[in-house]
Each structure stands twice: as structure tokens, then as C-alpha cells.
Amino acid sequence: MNIWSMTLKEILVTIRNKRAFIFMLAFPIILILILGTALSNNFENTSSIGKIHILYYEEQANSYTKPFHDFMAAVKKSDLSFEKTTKDAGKQAIAKAKADGYIELSNKGIDLYVNNTSGISASVIQGLLKGFSDQYNLISEVIKVNPQQAKQLMASSSPTQHIKYITLNPGKKPNSMDYYAVVISTMITLFGALSTVALVHGENIQRTADRLLLAPIHRYEIFIGKMLGSLFVNGICVLLLVGFSKYVLHTNWGNHLWIVILILLSSVLLATSLGLMLSYILQNSASARTIIMIFANTSALLGGSWFAIPTPGWINFLSPLTWENEAVLKVIYANDFTATIPTFTYNLGFSVLCLLIAIFSLRRREGL
Amino acid sequence: MxxxxxxxxxxxxxxxxxxxxxxxxxxxxxxxxxxxxxxxxxxxxxxxxxxxxxxxxxxxxxxxxxxxxxxxxxxxxxxxxxxxxxxxxxxxxxxxxxxxxxxxxxxxxxxxxxxxxxxxxxxxxxxxxxxxxxxxxxxxxxxxxxxxxxxxxxxxxxxxxxxxxxxxxxxxxxxxxxxxxxxxxxxxxxxxxxxxxxxxxxxxxxxxxxxxxxxxxxxxxxxIITDTKDVWVEVKNIDGLKLEPIQTINGVLGVEVSDNQIKINSDMGVNNLNAIIQHFITNQIEIHSIQEKEPNLESVFLTLTGRSLRD
Structure with a gap:
């Protein structure tokens, strides 16, 4: 019962501390909005390439003529224009970057010329021509085995119908607002350690530590009460933040929200344990706060809270936020749970270590 | 109990x-x-x-x-x-x-x-x-x-x-x-x-x-300290006051001067207040006030510990 009284008191004291509450709620929302808006270009997935202009030259009527004309007719609908030209004019146009591609058709085969400066347009032409050649080769192979079947294939209306195009799906990716909603939420859990320090050292500052020790309450009841109070308040703050970003900012939290929340709560446990450990091993509140600020900011930097880190190295994985962000983003965008268990293990292991140190320190001292 | x-x-x-x-x-x-x-x-x-x-x-x-x-x-x-x-x-x-x-x-x-x-x-x-x-x-x-x-x-x-x-x-x-x-x-x-x-x-x-x-x-x-008492005499002008004659008054144990105030520590059993007043009148020193103070806890504390409670 004393633990419950202690927990309830901590909850009341913390939620009435406006500064702490603003820091835990308003600050991350503002950060999500600012970073999500300011760095939106870094998360753009599509780009417009405009109309693609292609020149072609047919040496004479050859075996490619009919299939190629069918091909041109089919792809013209997709903002691609074809213009017949001469051999020299075609090559010069490419050299001067006046066309995106030049195709030469002869009995020997198909030659494609592109200008290196054409970039994506050149790649698109190459991809289309590769598709065409694959289809043509397929028909050639069919002729060798079954000429009757080949006729049917060549007579078919669409040039693309008999080739199965397989595109590599890059998967869903977060936009900037989605990304920062996740990484700021995980980051703010770490800063929750500051409020835990305030709860413990606050007893000394307000001179209530002795009054608590005078009462028939065990020091471990005080310890557990403080831990539960801090976990509750920091947990609620993170849940409110997730709720706000999901329903007001309409950010994506995926289809497995409860797993995401469990990961975030494990981070809250880590931060609370860290705060308790520093409170009990350091008598000075300012020192504890400084260490937490250094730890949380370094972790945020390494964990991609400010700028996304496409391929994190070993040093990034020293930060709990790298583990958490990777686990949460995988759950949201790939329904992939492989990083979830390692993240839980990391957070719980770190928490147990911190709590053991805190308990050991508590046992050695006479006061609170 | x-x-x-x-x-x-x-x-x-x-x-x-x-x-x-x-x-x-x-x-x-x-x-x-x-x-x-x-x-x-x-x-x-x-x-x-x-x-x-x-x-x-x-x-x-x-x-x-x-x-x-x-x-x-x-x-x-x-x-x-x-x-x-x-x-x-x-x-x-x-x-x-x-x-x-x-x-x-x-x-x-x-x-x-x-x-x-x-x-x-x-x-x-x-x-x-x-x-x-x-x-x-x-x-x-x-x-x-x-x-x-x-x-x-x-x-x-x-x-x-x-x-x-x-x-x-x-x-x-x-x-x-x-x-x-x-x-x-x-x-x-x-x-x-x-x-x-x-x-x-x-x-x-x-x-x-x-x-x-x-x-x-x-x-x-x-x-514990009732064997002595303090008589405080406040005068208009302390110039010309000689302390030695006061110390010869029967029962007087010590004299201290602070600004225009004279503290005379005296034996509790001796009634010498009249003699003290007479001394000031004889020397034509005008008395503003005179007080005989009983010992209080402060003086008890001071006597027993040798220091004030707020030291």
C-alpha cells in the first residue's frame, strides 16, 4: 500500500510540474513538426523526368522492323516520342544532348546510343529496350522449337503481353513526418531519465527525504514507488505523443501498434532505470542531469534522431536509439519483427544493470 | 512513567x-x-x-x-x-x-x-x-x-x-x-x-x-545561579564616572560599562541598591533608569556553557 501511495504521489507531483510536462510533450511535437517540414526533401521518393525524346534509324527493312514498330506504338502512350533520323544526325543529336536516345536497327541487331548527361531518361530507354529485346529473343527461341506457336505470338496485339516484367519493389518508405514521429518519440523516452532524477533528488531539495525516512516505510518501497511513478508518467507522455502524431499529424505507425508501443515502453524502462541509477550513485542532481543530457544527445545523434542514417555502423549501434528506431521502422514499414527481440534484450539488459547498481548503492547509504 | x-x-x-x-x-x-x-x-x-x-x-x-x-x-x-x-x-x-x-x-x-x-x-x-x-x-x-x-x-x-x-x-x-x-x-x-x-x-x-x-x-x-544579580544603571553622561568607588560598595562583585550603561554584578544576599544610587547622586551623575534583573535561562546557559545559545 505504501508503494501505491508513493507511486500516486510521484504521478501527481510530476504532472503538476508544468516545465517537465511541456518538455516531455510540447517539445517533441514541435520537433516533429519542424524537422518533418524542414527536412522533407531528404525523404522524397519520386521525381519527374518529363517527356523522353528518342531518335531511330532503320538501315532497311529487317527482322526487327515489325516488332519494333509495334513496340513504339505501345510505349508512345507513356510520354515517349520517336522520330526517324539519319545515322549521322542521330549520333550528333546524342553528342549534343539534343535527344535522350538514338536507336539504330539493322540485321546485326539493335544499337542504342545515350548521352551520359541524360541520367534517368537514358536509364528508362535502356530498360524499355531491354524489355523489347527480351521479348524478341523469346519469340526467336519459340520459332526454333515450334514455328506455328511463334506465328501466334507475333500476331498478338500487344508487344508486352508475353513477357512477364518483374520489378523489384523497394518497399514502403517513411516520409519525413513519419520518420521524425518515430525517432523523436524514441528519443524523448531517453530524456525521461531527467524527470526520474528530479523525483529522487527532489526529496532532498524539498527536505522531505528525512520525513519519508521517519515514517514506517521501507527504503525499497520508496525506491519501487518512485520507479513505478516515473515509468507511468514517462509512459503516458510517450503514448500521448504517439497518439497525437497518429491522429493529429496523421503519421504512419503501421499495423502493429502494440509492438511499437512495447518497444517504446522498454525504452522508457531503460531511461527510468538510468535515472534511478544516477540519482543513487551521484549525490549531486546537476551532475546526474549533465550525464543524462550527454548520453541522450549522443544517443540521438548516433541513433538518427536528427538526421537519418541509411547504413548504421557499429558505433551507431552503441546507441539504444539505433536499435529502437530500426526495430520500430522495420515493424511499421516491412512488418519485419527480426529487430524487435534484440532491441528488447538490449533495453531490458541495460535496465537490469542500472537497477542493480542503484539497489547496491541504496544498500550502502544510510539516507534515502 | x-x-x-x-x-x-x-x-x-x-x-x-x-x-x-x-x-x-x-x-x-x-x-x-x-x-x-x-x-x-x-x-x-x-x-x-x-x-x-x-x-x-x-x-x-x-x-x-x-x-x-x-x-x-x-x-x-x-x-x-x-x-x-x-x-x-x-x-x-x-x-x-x-x-x-x-x-x-x-x-x-x-x-x-x-x-x-x-x-x-x-x-x-x-x-x-x-x-x-x-x-x-x-x-x-x-x-x-x-x-x-x-x-x-x-x-x-x-x-x-x-x-x-x-x-x-x-x-x-x-x-x-x-x-x-x-x-x-x-x-x-x-x-x-x-x-x-x-x-x-x-x-x-x-x-x-x-x-x-x-x-x-x-x-x-x-x-543554580541565584547567588548573584545584575543591576543595570543607564546614565545621561558617563564622563566623570569613577568605577573603583562602585566596586568598594558592599556586595558588588564586578562592574562593566557599555556606552551609557553600567552593569553592576552583585551578591544576591546583599541589599545594596540604595548605596549604588547614592554613589551616582554624590558624583552628580544623572540617572536615566535603573533596573535590577533576575537571572533568566539565557544567563543560566551563559554561566554553565560559557557561551551564548546563538554562538
Whole structure:
């Protein structure tokens, strides 16, 4: 019962501390909005390439003529224009970057010329021509085995119908607002350690530590009460933040929200344990706060809270936020749970270590 | 019956002996004044009695039970009003008292009743929903008291409960001390204000260098130094005053001059006031006022310890 009284008191004291509450709620929302808006270009997935202009030259009527004309007719609908030209004019146009591609058709085969400066347009032409050649080769192979079947294939209306195009799906990716909603939420859990320090050292500052020790309450009841109070308040703050970003900012939290929340709560446990450990091993509140600020900011930097880190190295994985962000983003965008268990293990292991140190320190001292 | 008995109580911090074989008995129903200068061992003794620190050696018995083996019993029966105001600024007056009283096992209606009683006792019923940050110093001191008494302890230790407050709040607190005593509580009262101790305490102990050097009622303590008295003479102009003739007056033990005031220490058994006045008249020194002062606790303390209580 004393633990419950202690927990309830901590909850009341913390939620009435406006500064702490603003820091835990308003600050991350503002950060999500600012970073999500300011760095939106870094998360753009599509780009417009405009109309693609292609020149072609047919040496004479050859075996490619009919299939190629069918091909041109089919792809013209997709903002691609074809213009017949001469051999020299075609090559010069490419050299001067006046066309995106030049195709030469002869009995020997198909030659494609592109200008290196054409970039994506050149790649698109190459991809289309590769598709065409694959289809043509397929028909050639069919002729060798079954000429009757080949006729049917060549007579078919669409040039693309008999080739199965397989595109590599890059998967869903977060936009900037989605990304920062996740990484700021995980980051703010770490800063929750500051409020835990305030709860413990606050007893000394307000001179209530002795009054608590005078009462028939065990020091471990005080310890557990403080831990539960801090976990509750920091947990609620993170849940409110997730709720706000999901329903007001309409950010994506995926289809497995409860797993995401469990990961975030494990981070809250880590931060609370860290705060308790520093409170009990350091008598000075300012020192504890400084260490937490250094730890949380370094972790945020390494964990991609400010700028996304496409391929994190070993040093990034020293930060709990790298583990958490990777686990949460995988759950949201790939329904992939492989990083979830390692993240839980990391957070719980770190928490147990911190709590053991805190308990050991508590046992050695006479006061609170 | 003694509510508290300290026997050869000792506390050492390294080589420093803060409390040295202190022996003291406090009878039930007393308002017991504990006097001592800073560092005399008074707070250390209180901290050992309340269970904040452990004694190096010696025995503390509360209501006949050793507190070493009955910590829970001791905590349930002791209420401490600390010198520093120990309340939560972010909890209302009611919530503060409720939280601390709740730690003593009070629940439900009983808890609510006791909290209301305590707030009423200290005159904060009408401010029970207010936050202490909006309170005056005196109101905070009263809330500090309410937090210590809501669980109805048998022994209340008040450590400098009137520091830094206005005279009105001080009177309120002193009246509260008397009322608590009338309700059956035994009170240990420490203060730097000697007049407060004289006013409310029925029994007083003077502690110095970790030991009780004198103990008794205020009359008994004053009787220790009743062999002398002080006569204070304030004159208009001290020029021309010769001290040697005063010292030859029958019974005069010493003369001190400070500005226009002359303090004449004299034997209590000799009536020499007329001779002293005659000396000033003969020397044509105009007297503004003359006072014969009885010894007070301050002078007792000074005589016994050689220093002022505020040193």
C-alpha cells in the first residue's frame, strides 16, 4: 500500500510540474513538426523526368522492323516520342544532348546510343529496350522449337503481353513526418531519465527525504514507488505523443501498434532505470542531469534522431536509439519483427544493470 | 512513567564524539525543552531518537521498549516537526498531510478524518485545497506541523518550529504546542529563542559537548545561579564616572560599562541598591533608569556553557 501511495504521489507531483510536462510533450511535437517540414526533401521518393525524346534509324527493312514498330506504338502512350533520323544526325543529336536516345536497327541487331548527361531518361530507354529485346529473343527461341506457336505470338496485339516484367519493389518508405514521429518519440523516452532524477533528488531539495525516512516505510518501497511513478508518467507522455502524431499529424505507425508501443515502453524502462541509477550513485542532481543530457544527445545523434542514417555502423549501434528506431521502422514499414527481440534484450539488459547498481548503492547509504 | 529514556547514548562520527554517554529521562505529559548551542549534540540526539541515524552505543527506550528492536513501533509513536519545512510544493495542503499520514497505515474514512483534524488544528482548514507555494512562511510552518501530527503520535519532537516566522504565527504555534500537550502528547521542544522555552517548557535540559550539563524546571535551573544579580544603571553622561568607588560598595562583585550603561554584578544576599544610587547622586551623575534583573535561562546557559545559545 505504501508503494501505491508513493507511486500516486510521484504521478501527481510530476504532472503538476508544468516545465517537465511541456518538455516531455510540447517539445517533441514541435520537433516533429519542424524537422518533418524542414527536412522533407531528404525523404522524397519520386521525381519527374518529363517527356523522353528518342531518335531511330532503320538501315532497311529487317527482322526487327515489325516488332519494333509495334513496340513504339505501345510505349508512345507513356510520354515517349520517336522520330526517324539519319545515322549521322542521330549520333550528333546524342553528342549534343539534343535527344535522350538514338536507336539504330539493322540485321546485326539493335544499337542504342545515350548521352551520359541524360541520367534517368537514358536509364528508362535502356530498360524499355531491354524489355523489347527480351521479348524478341523469346519469340526467336519459340520459332526454333515450334514455328506455328511463334506465328501466334507475333500476331498478338500487344508487344508486352508475353513477357512477364518483374520489378523489384523497394518497399514502403517513411516520409519525413513519419520518420521524425518515430525517432523523436524514441528519443524523448531517453530524456525521461531527467524527470526520474528530479523525483529522487527532489526529496532532498524539498527536505522531505528525512520525513519519508521517519515514517514506517521501507527504503525499497520508496525506491519501487518512485520507479513505478516515473515509468507511468514517462509512459503516458510517450503514448500521448504517439497518439497525437497518429491522429493529429496523421503519421504512419503501421499495423502493429502494440509492438511499437512495447518497444517504446522498454525504452522508457531503460531511461527510468538510468535515472534511478544516477540519482543513487551521484549525490549531486546537476551532475546526474549533465550525464543524462550527454548520453541522450549522443544517443540521438548516433541513433538518427536528427538526421537519418541509411547504413548504421557499429558505433551507431552503441546507441539504444539505433536499435529502437530500426526495430520500430522495420515493424511499421516491412512488418519485419527480426529487430524487435534484440532491441528488447538490449533495453531490458541495460535496465537490469542500472537497477542493480542503484539497489547496491541504496544498500550502502544510510539516507534515502 | 517515562515515555523516553536515553541511557549512556553515544554517537561518534569518525573520531568526533557528537553525543557522549548522554543519559536523560522524559516523563509522559511533559513539554521538554532541549537547549544547546549549534554543535552541542542536540540534533544528533533527536535524529537517534527519531530513528534517522543509529547510535554508536547506548540505549533508547520509548514507552518501555527499545527502539532498536521495535523500529516500527517507535516510528508509529513519534512525530517529528523538522527545522526545515518538509512539504511538497506541488501537492495541496490536504494532499501533503494525507500522503504522510497514509504512510502510517491510516486508510479511508479514518485517514480523511485525521487529515481534516490536523489541518483544523493548525488553522489551515479553509486553505486545504491551496498549494504551499502560495502560503506565507508561517502557514508553511503550520502545515509542517500538521504533517507530523496527523497520525496522532504519543511523542512529538519539534526542532526549532518557529524559525523565521512572524510573531502572530509564532504565538499560534506556541499555543498549538500547549494544546497538543493538553491532548496528551509529550513534546520535546528545541529552540534558539530562550523566551519560548521559558514560556512553554515544563522541564528543560541543557546539552553541551554531547552531554546533559543541567536539567530541571526553569526555576531549578535559575536557582543554580541565584547567588548573584545584575543591576543595570543607564546614565545621561558617563564622563566623570569613577568605577573603583562602585566596586568598594558592599556586595558588588564586578562592574562593566557599555556606552551609557553600567552593569553592576552583585551578591544576591546583599541589599545594596540604595548605596549604588547614592554613589551616582554624590558624583552628580544623572540617572536615566535603573533596573535590577533576575537571572533568566539565557544567563543560566551563559554561566554553565560559557557561551551564548546563538554562538
Amino acid at each position: 517515562n515515555i523516553l529514556e536515553l541511557t549512556k547514548l553515544t554517537k561518534k562520527f569518525g573520531d568526533f564524539i557528537a553525543v557522549d554517554q548522554l543519559t536523560l529521562s522524559i516523563a509522559e505529559g511533559e513539554i521538554f525543552g532541549l537547549l544547546g548551542a549549534n554543535g552541542a549534540g542536540k540534533s544528533t540526539t533527536i535524529n537517534m531518537v527519531s530513528g534517522l541515524i543509529r547510535a554508536t552505543s547506548g540505549e533508547i527506550q520509548l514507552m518501555g521498549k527499545s527502539i532498536t528492536n521495535n523500529r516500527h513501533f517507535a516510528k508509529m509513536n513519534i512525530g517529528v516537526v523538522p527545522q526545515d519545512i518538509a512539504i511538497y510544493e506541488d501537492l495541496t495542503a490536504y494532499e501533503n498531510v494525507k500522503f504522510f499520514a497514509g504512510l502510517y497505515g491510516l486508510r479511508g474514512t479514518k485517514l480523511d478524518e485525521q487529515v481534516k483534524k490536523a489541518l483544523e488544528f493548525v488553522g489551515l482548514s479553509d486553505r486545504h485545497k491551496s498549494f504551499p507555494k502560495n502560503f506565507s512562511g508561517g502557514m508553511k510552518r503550520r502545515l509542517n506541523i500538521a504533517c507530523a501530527i496527523a497520525h496522532q503520535p504519543k511523542l512529538i519532537i519539534m526542532d526549532e518550529p518557529t524559525v523565521g516566522i512572524d510573531p502572530q504565527s509564532r504565538n499560534y504555534i506556541l499555543n498549538s504546542v500547549r494544546k497538543l500537550n493538553e491532548m496528551g502528547c509529550t513534546i520535546i521542544y528545541t529552540s534558539h529563542y530562550m523566551e519560548e522555552v521559558e514560556e512553554v517548557c515544563s522541564q528543560i535540559a541543557i546539552v553541551d559537548h554531547g552531554k546533559v550539563i543541567a536539567e530541571g524546571t526553569k526555576e531549578q535551573l535559575k536557582s
